Amino acid sequence: xxxxxxxxxxxxxxxxxxxxxxxxxxxxxxxxxxxxxxxxxxxxxxxxxxxxxxxxxxxxxxxxxxxxxxxxxxxxxxxxxxxxxxxxxxxxxxxxxxxxxxxxxxxxxxxxxxxxxxxxxxxxxxxxxxxxxxxxxxxxxxxxxxxxxxxxxxxxxxxxxxxxxxxxxxxxxxxxxxxxxxxxxxxxxxxxxxxxxxxxxxxxxxxxxxxxxxxxxxxxxxxxxxxxxxxxxxxxxxxxxxxxxxxxxxxxxxxxxxxxxxxxxxxxxxxxxxxxxxxxxxxxxxxxxxxxxxxxxxxxxxxxxxxxxxxxxxxxxxxxxxxxxxxxxxxxxxxxxxxxxxxxxxxxxxxxxxxxxxxxxxxxxxxxxxxxxxxxxxxxxxxxxxxxxxxxxxxxxxxxxxxxxxxxxxxxxxxxxxxxxxxxxxxxxxxxxxxxxxxxxxxxxxxxxxxxxxx
Amino acid sequence: xxxxxxxxxxxxxxxxxxxxxxxxxxxxxxxxxxxxxxxxxxxxxxxxxxxxxxxxxxxxxxxxxxxxxxxxxxxxxxxxxxxxxxxxxxxxxxxxxxxxxxxxxxxxxxxxxxxxxxxxxxxxxxxxxxxxxxxxxxxxxxxxxxxxxxxxxxxxxxxxxxx
Numbered sequence: 001x002x003x004x005x006x007x008x009x010x011x012x013x014x015x016x017x018x019x020x021x022x023x024x025x026x027x028x029x030x031x032x033x034x035x036x037x038x039x040x041x042x043x044x045x046x047x048x049x050x051x052x053x054x055x056x057x058x059x060x061x062x063x064x065x066x067x068x069x070x071x072x073x074x075x076x077x078x079x080x081x082x083x084x085x086x087x088x089x090x091x092x093x094x095x096x097x098x099x100x101x102x103x104x105x106x107x108x109x110x111x112x113x114x115x116x117x118x119x120x121x122x123x124x125x126x127x128x129x130x131x132x133x134x135x136x137x138x139x140x141x142x143x144x145x146x147x148x149x150x151x152x153x154x155x156x157x158x159x160x161x162x163x164x165x166x167x168x169x170x171x172x173x174x175x176x177x178x179x180x181x182x183x184x185x186x187x188x189x190x191x192x193x194x195x196x197x198x199x200x201x202x203x204x205x206x207x208x209x210x211x212x213x214x215x216x217x218x219x220x221x222x223x224x225x226x227x228x229x230x231x232x233x234x235x236x237x238x239x240x241x242x243x244x245x246x247x248x249x250x251x252x253x254x255x256x257x258x259x260x261x262x263x264x265x266x267x268x269x270x271x272x273x274x275x276x277x278x279x280x281x282x283x284x285x286x287x288x289x290x291x292x293x294x295x296x297x298x299x300x301x302x303x304x305x306x307x308x309x310x311x312x313x314x315x316x317x318x319x320x321x322x323x324x325x326x327x328x329x330x331x332x333x334x335x336x337x338x339x340x341x342x343x344x345x346x347x348x349x350x351x352x353x354x355x356x357x358x359x360x361x362x363x364x365x366x367x368x369x370x371x372x373x374x375x376x377x378x379x380x381x382x383x384x385x386x387x388x389x390x391x392x393x394x395x396x397x398x399x400x401x402x403x404x405x406x407x408x409x410x411x412x413x414x415x416x417x418x419x420x421x422x423x424x425x426x427x428x429x430x431x432x433x434x435x436x437x438x439x440x441x442x443x444x445x446x447x448x449x450x451x452x453x454x455x
Numbered sequence: 456x457x458x459x460x461x462x463x464x465x466x467x468x469x470x471x472x473x474x475x476x477x478x479x480x481x482x483x484x485x486x487x488x489x490x491x492x493x494x495x496x497x498x499x500x501x502x503x504x505x506x507x508x509x510x511x512x513x514x515x516x517x518x519x520x521x522x523x524x525x526x527x528x529x530x531x532x533x534x535x536x537x538x539x540x541x542x543x544x545x546x547x548x549x550x551x552x553x554x555x556x557x558x559x560x561x562x563x564x565x566x567x568x569x570x571x572x573x574x575x576x577x578x579x580x581x582x583x584x585x586x587x588x589x590x591x592x593x594x595x596x597x598x599x600x601x602x603x604x605x606x607x608x609x610x611x612x613x614x615x616x617x618x
Binding site: 087088090092093097132133135136137139140143144146224227228229232233235414417418419 | 520541
């Protein structure tokens with residue numbers, strides 16, 4: 001199939017175009033510079049976009065193409081509410097201590113099991129929360145065994161980003177892609193989970209080679225870990241049981257949401273509502289206040305800014321340029337998307353990146369298949385690998401540097417507090433090769449599965 | 456009675472770059488065996504201005520791992536025999552700037568005892584660094600010295616009443 005590149009766009013580059021473009025670039029530059037908090041930049045940028053009339057308020061608040069993606073917003077809020085209720089039960093500490101005991105205090109076994117547990121939890125919870133809950137236990141176990149905390153913290157952060165890639169709800173880029181491309185939970189399970197399992201296997205082998213030989217623990221120290229009673233971590237077993245039941249119902253809801261014709265946000269909202277109801281919390285103020293509102297408003301602002309540049313035709317011009325680079329080869333496009341996304345996400349926030357790429361890919365699809373609309377367009381068999389490449393590149397790319405993903409930032413902070421700072425260079429020394437390894441595996445997977453075997 | 460009359464002289468001022476090990480050596484010398492507890496040392500910058508104090512409590516902070524008391528997790532139950540000792544062995548070379556108490560309230564030599572009592576109650580502290588006319592630390596006034604001073608007055612009065 002040869003796309004008609006000549007037809008790319010007929011837009012008029014008036015002052016609207018230039019104003020929106022400058023606002024967009026200026027906002028992104030400010031976000032990268034970290035001079036002003038990213039949420040404040042996003043809110044101000046969005047307000048200016050509307051005030052100047054590039055998008056109307058109607059479009060910003062209610063349009064599916066140009067406005068706030070409420071599906072993403074409500075999914076995030078609902079999951080945060082559920083986690084906020086579960087956090088104080090102590091279940092995460094319980095799981096971590098149980099894992100260390102299952103590893104019998106063997107240092108590499110602990111590293112591998114902690115990585116796998118972190119990856120698994122990250123697939124269903126957000127990565128920052130997972131790391132924030134597992135890392136303190138890791139510090140405790142490392143001190144009990146008199147081990148250097150740095151390798152353990154780094155491997156956990158990387159594992160959390162890998163695990164988060166596996167499902168629709170694991171990482172914000174996937175939530176955003178799912179919403180824009182109308183992909184359901186099971187589509188992510190079919191397409192991303194298999195390759196993430198491969199990536200994890202390679203990851204465990206790699207960390208064994210990197211760290212395995214240097215880890216040693218004296219026998220008597222292992223007793224300290226074996227003597228810990230993980231049940232002591234559980235603070236509220238009744239709430240824990242209720243939470244686990246509601247979480248299970250919610251995950252079953254996610255699995256079935258495509259069949260039930262419910263959006264993922266509806267399922268999550270139902271879960272959050274149900275857990276609030278059964279948890280016995282009298283005043284929800286506290287649980288709701290703990291929602292990361294800065295993140296939520298960052299999304300809201302970004303969606304409106306992106307809406308502006310979509311409307312004036314910047315994104316459409318960019319997608320035309322991408323097609324020129326790849327000369328209409330869809331395999332080429334998916335590879336460029338995957339690798340470019342990986343390196344872009346290693347250095348910049350993957351949320352604004354994916355927010356920009358989503359409409360770009362949709363626009364590109366419109367240029368290639370001008371006659372198609374709706375899911376016929378979004379789920380075109382030749383477009384699907386590009387969505388998966390975007391998800392894999394943007395999520396896994398975060399492992400490249402200490403600032404690539406929020407989980408990395410958290411562990412760097414914790415390590416510094418423990419008196420073992422991890423420099424940017426040191427993180428990159430481990431993160432970058434492991435990131436490249438994971439993206440190479442994904443490259444092979446996408447190529448084999450979608451371009452050779454067509455399954 | 457003025458602050459000056461009750462304050463204890465400063466044996467040593469610490470710099471924020473001092474190590475915990477150096478600091479505890481001076482704290483131990485400074486500690487008065489009979490009146491145990493809250494002995495502290497002032498921490499001054501290069502110009503000699505006070506920037507904080509280092510107390511025995513701050514030394515405990517230096518060996519306390521932050522993860523035990525994080526609000527997100529409940530790990531307080533998972534300690535082992537020998538944990539404090541092994542962390543104490545590792546803590547010696549850390550610098551005190553991270554653990555010292557900053558933003559301390561101070562009194563002047565000529566301030567009255569009531570000024571000290573008032574500040575101690577208001578700020579909930581057990582000692583105050585005392586500054587001389589040039590604003591430099593000249594001593595330290597402790598809660599227990601004030602306690603001894605005021606109880607003496609109290610008991611003297613009782614004795615006088617009895618007689």
